Amino acid sequence: MPERTDGVADVTGTGRKRTYSKGMARQVVDGWTVPGFTHVRELGSGASGRVVLAVDDVTQTKVAIKYLDRRLDGDEAFLSRFRLAARRLAQIEDPNLVDFYDFVEAPHGGAAIVMEWVDGVSLRRVVDAQGPTGPLAALSMLGGVLVGLAAAHAKDLVHGSLRPANVLVDGDGNGRLVDLALAPPGTEAQSGPVYAAPELWDGVAAGPASDIYAATAIFYECLTGHPPFSGRSQSALAKAHREAPVPADEVPGPLRDLILAGLAKKPSERPASAADFLGAVEEAAVAAYGPAWEAQGRSRITELVKQTQALPEPAPARGGGRAPAKAPAAKSGGRGRLVALLVAGVVVVGGAGGAAALTLGGGGDDDKKTVQPPPSPATSGTPSPALPAGPGPVNPAAAAALATQVEQAVARTPSGAFSYRRTGGAAIKAQGSFALAAAASPSYQMSVSGQGADVRRPAQARLVADTTYLRSRNTWRPAGANPRTRGYVNLVSHVRWSSSVSNVTTLLRTSTSLRKTGASTYQGAVPLARLAQAPGLGPLYAEVARATGAQQVTFVVQFDSAMRPLQIRVRAAGSGAKPRSQLLHTSYSRWGQKVSIPAPRGAG
Structure with missing residues (x-):
């Protein structure tokens, strides 16, 4: 039976057009799917939509497709903002970012994100299962996060709601960032309250400085097993972020200056950029642990990932971090390895086992x-x-x-x-x-x-x-x-x-x-x-x-x-x-x- 075509669009500006169809093999959201892909299985669902594993019919490449919840694809303000972000995301190729392939919209409603399918676990799950990672693994994670942020910031993109659930650790120990620019403006603090910079609680728009703050809070949690600030309510947590002294004495002495710089209350007192902070991280790591720090840290985080993957799957998570008791929990459901990761964003983890070696060759x-x-x-x-x-x-x-x-x-x-x-x-x-x-x-x-x-x-x-x-x-x-x-x-x-x-x-x-x-x-x-x-x-x-x-x-x-x-x-x-x-x-x-x-x- 021939496929019925409802529209054609080139959303990302890559010159590649896709046809959107109602009536394909499997319904996902209101009866439409992104054409050109064969669905394999559903990976999970969250407040922002469902994620499925699919195969590109032309290249046979496995991808993950996120079908956005109607509350998002019906929000024209969000869509207008994300269309611009999508064009920029599609232009970024960085090993510390999950690759963004396409943002597609059906002509009569419905939107989806096509992205890289990656094998790994979230940093949230690693820390929950293993506790503190140790300083070398924590430094390796911070370095990877900053590399990814630097690539995004260079394209005038901010993450906005960075938290451990948004850091995917693959089988080689690389920290890969997902969910960039998915938090609607004004919701960033609520999306990741434990890691939200003081200015976000005051209604200031997310920027590179707030991403650096969140990255440092994640680093702190890797070092200690808990985030730097806590509170029984969002108002108490906001007050802690704004006023409480940075508890730097809980981290190893050589790393305290990094914590103090990244968690500075004022954005102007934090490192000027993710790239600048990365330079300071490398200098501190070499001074404290020697030139082989990154190799040793990567080896340690890889070991922790393997240990975590061997554990029973956790119950579905309710948030991207350790939210305060009264914080509103994001809806979560679905099944598969990714359920704990799919919370209000795009977190994609591969299927069983380690990353498979794919067939590819070179020459010429x-x-x-x-x-x-x-x-x-x-x-x-x-x-x-x-x-x-x-x-x-x-x-x-x-x-x-x-x-x-x-x-x-x-x-x-x-x-x-x-x-x-x-x-x-x-x-x-x-x-x-x-x-x-x-x-x-x-x-x-x-x-x-x-x-x-x-x-x-x-x-x-x-x-x-x-x-x-x-x-x-x-x-x-x-x-x-x-x-x-x-x-x-x-x-x-x-x-x-x-x-x-x-x-x-x-x-x-x-x-x-x-x-x-x-x-x-x-x-x-x-x-x-x-x-x-x-x-x-x-x-x-x-x-x-x-x-x-x-x-x-x-x-x-x-x-x-x-x-x-x-x-x-x-x-x-x-x-x-x-x-x-x-x-x-x-x-x-x-x-x-x-x-x-x-x-x-x-x-x-």
């Missing part, structure tokens, strides 16, 4: 020019220089020996999974699997997306024998010859080199100041001019140098007990009045798992 002309050499054991019979038993400097000979040790360890288990993110400039994110082979180019499968209309949606691809294949519907095709897929080919090439084992070993061998900072963690610095000459990696770091104006990169790499990489963070920071920076972060897991990445049958 650039990849054919430079082939990553497979790791191989050392053949020299010369004894390797001794590595330091404890923290301290590593001389060049020992650094080379360390790199060889890493290559040997990887050669024994030459396959695994990875997750990659680039922040700063044009964001990139990817996850997938890889298989290394002697005397042959490594093969990759991944899901990858970037910033820009042509690469914003996650694509599935494979890289086999230096050829990139992209999947469209159920068909795989070589990507190099199609101009429309060139953007994805470039992304795959970037991810391939950034996440390669040769990147790790090259950084070790070329470092000019390598130090061992922990049992299995090393920190170093390398001039970008030297990296730009490295085989295979040269184009990657030449691009980094052009984008940031930096002269060198610093890195922190952590290994497992077998000396296989667990994660590596590479940072390039320029100088000047408006310094530009980039962070390349790769996490590795499941070393030695069986991975088969064949060329797709019939692709050609």
